[in-house]
Amino acid sequence: MAFVRVPGNPEPEGAEELWLEGRGGVKLRALFAPAIGAPRGSVILFTGRTEFVEKYFEVVGELQRRGFAVFTMDWRGQGLSGREQANALKGHLATFDDPVADLYAALRMYGDRLPKPHIVLAHSMGGCIALRAMQTNRIAADGAVFSAPMWGIANVKGFAEDFTRFMTGAGLGGMFAPGVETKWTKQSFKKNALTHDQERYARAQGLVAENAGLALAGPTLGWVTAALDAIDTFHQPGALNHLRMPIMVMSAGEEALVDNSSHAEIATLLPNARHIMIDGARHEILMETDNLRAQAWAAFDAIADAVAPRAGATAPAQQTGA
Numbered sequence: 001m002a003f004v005r006v007p008g009n010p011e012p013e014g015a016e017e018l019w020l021e022g023r024g025g026v027k028l029r030a031l032f033a034p035a036i037g038a039p040r041g042s043v044i045l046f047t048g049r050t051e052f053v054e055k056y057f058e059v060v061g062e063l064q065r066r067g068f069a070v071f072t073m074d075w076r077g078q079g080l081s082g083r084e085q086a087n088a089l090k091g092h093l094a095t096f097d098d099p100v101a102d103l104y105a106a107l108r109m110y111g112d113r114l115p116k117p118h119i120v121l122a123h124s125m126g127g128c129i130a131l132r133a134m135q136t137n138r139i140a141a142d143g144a145v146f147s148a149p150m151w152g153i154a155n156v157k158g159f160a161e162d163f164t165r166f167m168t169g170a171g172l173g174g175m176f177a178p179g180v181e182t183k184w185t186k187q188s189f190k191k192n193a194l195t196h197d198q199e200r201y202a203r204a205q206g207l208v209a210e211n212a213g214l215a216l217a218g219p220t221l222g223w224v225t226a227a228l229d230a231i232d233t234f235h236q237p238g239a240l241n242h243l244r245m246p247i248m249v250m251s252a253g254e255e256a257l258v259d260n261s262s263h264a265e266i267a268t269l270l271p272n273a274r275h276i277m278i279d280g281a282r283h284e285i286l287m288e289t290d291n292l293r294a295q296a297w298a299a300f301d302a303i304a305d306a307v308a309p310r311a312g313a314t315a316p317a318q319q320t321g322a
Contacts, residue, residue, distance in 0.1 A: 009203055027082040028106065030072065035069045040311075048150075049124060051079070062297070077092050091219040095230075117143070124147070145300045164224045244271045
């Protein structure tokens with residue numbers, strides 16, 4: 001099986017499509033791309049809900065040119081990895097510890113290709129998976145950058161949270177959550193809450209149109225409950241105290257999908273984290289217009305230069321605090 005191709009989205013140089021088997025026999029797809037030039041280290045890229053490796057080809061190439069090898073996965077239940085629901089359009093996870101375990105298995109299989117130090121770059125749902133993996137020591141990261149991490153879900157509080165947990169506990173976790181899309185259709189750029197960049201938005205939509213196997217609709221009640229359970233673990237006393245590597249947390253100024261207040265809150269629980277706002281950005285900061293992406297890359301480079309200095313450079317002093 002080859003990468004899905006659309007015009008204007010070239011494969012990263014030397015990229016390989018890799019496969020492995022996760023818990024329960026679920027087939028999982030991953031991507032490895034080597035550094036261009038002398039390697040500075042590796043980036044483990046955690047993508048968001050509904051996303052897939054091809055959507056990040058541009059980002060992977062930018063990381064390669066910075067001297068990093070890159071590893072990323074299609075999480076179980078999305079992309080071209082195996083689905084656990086009969087209706088493949090349902091975004092479902094029984095527990096966020098499943099993708100954490102999948103990543104751990106993948107890194108045991110392919111980790112010898114990834115030179116150290118290792119930097120986490122995680123977006124949205126991937127930010128929840130990544131922090132859970134770091135919290136449980138399933139990944140050893142030397143630094144981390146979080147883009148609009150899903151450490152809180154907009155509008156899922158109070159009665160909505162209680163209802164979701166009740167329905168999942170009653171065995172109805174496989175149902176679509178109320179009010180979500182149950183089919184995938186091309187969405188109007190004018191109505192999107194993801195990015196101001198029309199070309200990048202159209203490219204992502206075009207990839208799904210090219211291969212319907214990439215399509216995903218809304219999340220299930222079980223997925224929402226699993227997300228809430230994972231987020232709850234971050235707030236347990238001392239749960240994040242051991243994560244002393246430098247961490248950057250980026251929030252989107254025009255966020256509509258995740259709870260921005262959670263970013264500042266979690267950042268204060270991390271011993272060496274800095275929290276910044278990308279004013280004017282929508283949720284997909286890494287898929288935004290070039291001027292907004294430049295701010296995100298500057299934030300990434302601050303962490304990268306601290307833990308993986310460029311040849312001939314000296315690591316800058318690390319900043320502590322949110």
